[in-house]
Amino acid sequence: MQEIPATRLERRKARTRAALVDAACDLLATPQGTEARISDITNRADVGLGSFYNHFASKSELFEVAISTVLELHGRLFDEACAGLDDPAEVFAAGVRMTLRMRVTHPKVAHTMIQVGFRYLDSPEGLAPRAYRDLEAAAASGRLDIDNTAMAVACTAGALFGCIHLLEHDSSLDTDSVADDLAASLLTMFGLTKSEAREVSRRPLNQPTLT
Amino acid sequence: MQEIPATRLERRKARTRAALVDAACDLLATPQGTEARISDITNRADVGLGSFYNHFASKSELFEVAISTVLELHGRLFDEACAGLDDPAEVFAAGVRMTLRMRVTHPKVAHTMIQVGFRYLDSPEGLAPRAYRDLEAAAASGRLDIDNTAMAVACTAGALFGCIHLLEHDSSLDTDSVADDLAASLLTMFGLTKSEAREVSRRPLNQPTLT
Incomplete structure (x- = not known):
């Protein structure tokens, strides 16, 4: 069971992170797989490209989580x-x-x-x-x-x-x-x-x- | 049993082709595999980059043969x-x-x-x-x-x-x-x-x- 983040900012950050993980999980099931670009992931997650690095140091770190x-x-x-x-x-x-x-x-x-x-x-x-x-x-x-x-x-x-x-x-x-x-x-x-x-x-x- | 090519030109062409196939076979056994570039293949085969297309239409055609x-x-x-x-x-x-x-x-x-x-x-x-x-x-x-x-x-x-x-x-x-x-x-x-x-x-x- 995940803890519910305390503040609105933290909740928004958690939602963005979850959207990135979900998008990576979806992409894993496509032929592209881990070859997908970061922009493919952020587009699918509907988050800004810039916010990616607030959550993950690299594409491979995100795919490991996914x-x-x-x-x-x-x-x-x-x-x-x-x-x-x-x-x-x-x-x-x-x-x-x-x-x-x-x-x-x-x-x-x-x-x-x-x-x-x-x-x-x-x-x-x-x-x-x-x-x-x-x-x-x-x-x-x-x-x-x-x-x-x-x-x-x-x-x-x-x-x-x-x-x-x-x-x-x-x-x-x-x-x-x-x-x-x-x-x-x-x-x-x-x-x-x-x-x-x-x-x-x-x-x-x-x-x-x-x- | 392969036929021995008749003329000197044909023999040279057959040698170049065989060198390309050998190089591709070697590269297949490396982590790079079929991701190797055509220049990696011609370098390893020690043949000019330009002669590649005299023998194969594409890298994937060569790798299929290899x-x-x-x-x-x-x-x-x-x-x-x-x-x-x-x-x-x-x-x-x-x-x-x-x-x-x-x-x-x-x-x-x-x-x-x-x-x-x-x-x-x-x-x-x-x-x-x-x-x-x-x-x-x-x-x-x-x-x-x-x-x-x-x-x-x-x-x-x-x-x-x-x-x-x-x-x-x-x-x-x-x-x-x-x-x-x-x-x-x-x-x-x-x-x-x-x-x-x-x-x-x-x-x-x-x-x-x-x-």
């Missing part, structure tokens, strides 16, 4: 999708399924994820640290068979990126089916039998609606 | 690594292992692969079409259990990219071990038992030496 903002939204969407789930295999499957489905439900988050690419794995925000934590727990409890958690997370992220690429280049594929099949394939990699992996990956999914 | 050249080398390296192998599971494992090991044995090819990214999946050259062909055959023979070949190739490529990222950010990891473990994990995904996948992924590897 990326963190989007990744943290992804993390909260995941938390929403997994609320109340007890089975670590189902938690993992839900994360994979809701992430691939974000192409449709939250395209801005999905595009930003693509822009960030594998640097996503190194971020303290978003899905990567949650996946790391949950796969460690799933291995510790014996539910999944994972020798190297970092490799498991890297393979999961890579497989997700690969399937997003596939979906973007073959419009005959159905996002939900690919999402379920990918979750099942990864659970098979992590030691479930094919039929068990399939069952877990087809349980009702609480697709998050948060924006 | 990328094809590197991907085709990757394909031939794979062919060398798999020569004489009969077991489709071992062929797949050898492809994964030799590709990850290219970080060490053929860093230029490995860096180019990263630059190309998932567009690699759509290229008629290189490993993607070979992986597609071999996984189809492995599934048809019953050796591997694969429902959707395109997804299997996309997951394999993604997992390879993810593990390359991991190796680049954690110098305590050993490339050969990660390569063997990744091949075993993917074979588990494709229906082998963990112990069988492990055995197949630790057979002697004919790491190619071609350059």
Whole structure:
């Protein structure tokens, strides 16, 4: 919860900063991405070019904040999708399924994820640290068979990126089916039998609606 | 086999073109990648800036040729690594292992692969079409259990990219071990038992030496 700034001037400054972050988040989801110019950002935020530097030292500083903002939204969407789930295999499957489905439900988050690419794995925000934590727990409890958690997370992220690429280049594929099949394939990699992996990956999914 | 150009002028033109392609291949493996300027390319190739357009209509045309050249080398390296192998599971494992090991044995090819990214999946050259062909055959023979070949190739490529990222950010990891473990994990995904996948992924590897 953000504190409400005390004075009118502070509130106006906070609004300008938020408008710049929002604009950067929007631009992240476009092909231009972080190549956008500062004037593109201030135009979209409808603030004067000069006021940019009252808030950020550089374009890259703003984009770092914007990326963190989007990744943290992804993390909260995941938390929403997994609320109340007890089975670590189902938690993992839900994360994979809701992430691939974000192409449709939250395209801005999905595009930003693509822009960030594998640097996503190194971020303290978003899905990567949650996946790391949950796969460690799933291995510790014996539910999944994972020798190297970092490799498991890297393979999961890579497989997700690969399937997003596939979906973007073959419009005959159905996002939900690919999402379920990918979750099942990864659970098979992590030691479930094919039929068990399939069952877990087809349980009702609480697709998050948060924006 | 390329034909030997007939006249001295033609031979000189062929040498200039080859020098430009070589320079572009070298630049592809640098962080600059396809952002390099035409003058960077002609300087590196040691040819006059003006002669560039005698050979290529644009920088992107040259880089397309360079990328094809590197991907085709990757394909031939794979062919060398798999020569004489009969077991489709071992062929797949050898492809994964030799590709990850290219970080060490053929860093230029490995860096180019990263630059190309998932567009690699759509290229008629290189490993993607070979992986597609071999996984189809492995599934048809019953050796591997694969429902959707395109997804299997996309997951394999993604997992390879993810593990390359991991190796680049954690110098305590050993490339050969990660390569063997990744091949075993993917074979588990494709229906082998963990112990069988492990055995197949630790057979002697004919790491190619071609350059």
